Amino acid sequence: MDIDVLGALDVRENGVSVAPTAPKPRQVLALLALHADRIVPVDSLVEELWSHRPPRSARTTLQTYVLQLRELIAAALVKDPAREGEQPRTAKDVLITLPGGYLLACNGGTSDVREFDQLAGQGYRAMDAGDFTGACRLLGSALKLWNGTAFADVPKGPQLTMEAARLDESRLCALEQRIEAGLRLGRHRELLAELTVLTSRHPTHENLHAQFMVALHRAGRRGEALGVYQRLRTSLVRDLGIEPSPRLRRLQHSILAATQDGMPVPVVPGPSPQSPPEPSLAPAG
DSSP: OEEEOSSSOEEEETTEEOOOSSHHHHHHHHHHHHTTTSOEEHHHHHHHHHTTOOOTTHHHHHHHHHHHHHHHHHHHHTTOOOOTTSOOOOHHHHEEEETTEEEEOOTTOOBHHHHHHHHHHHHHHHHHTTOHHHHHHHHHHHHTTOOSSTTTTSOOOHHHHHHHHHHHHHHHHHHHHHHHHHHHTTOHHHHHHHHHHHHHHOTTOHHHHHHHHHHHHHTTOHHHHHHHHHHHHHHIIIIISOOOOHHHHHHHHHHHHOOTTOOOOOOOOOOOSSSOOOOOOSOOO
């Protein structure tokens, strides 16, 4: 089974889509697909479908949705090649009923979420090792797996809303680290257009603004870099009632203190996906 949730939902068995069009069965499949090869409790599925106000018939109705999914899976399994000495798989072998919940068996197929997590993890380790070229490549490959917001065409209850937010945060973390690797490689001019868009979409995101300030400063656009700080400060004070962090203020002061020939006050970096580094104003290399 091949699973895509980083964008529109697509679940395929033998290359045949088994994703229903009806909203609630689609929600059930999305949650099962995200947690493929792991049991999803009935209570989680019920909460996803009806939030905290399930009808009395919730479990019976859920069973009906599972049966509908199995019908789609059974139709796809008709094309399942017979394996010598093995019994043909049935829909119940793919969407398995277990005590307390259900499990969607990937059976060695692909999952874009798992591939993203694997590539992003490798990219973070490359960053930690100082391999910025490798980090750019790995994190770039991870980000290419995304085709929109997670579960883009699926109605979201509490469970999928939470999972979509978690996945989007993972995506943003990978994006920040890929940009940081690019800055370390001296690709600041290449990143300016992307950072222009990202800081517009995330007007209170400090690390993206810090990266934008560094890229502009290195490109010789010192005044614009300071303007980015002022816009960030305005957004933080207006929307959150807070001032920029000491880290951002230090970066601003470094740019203000830079001499006319472009030599900056150094900022000590310390890359980590969990704790974003303080970007260095010094050119790469």
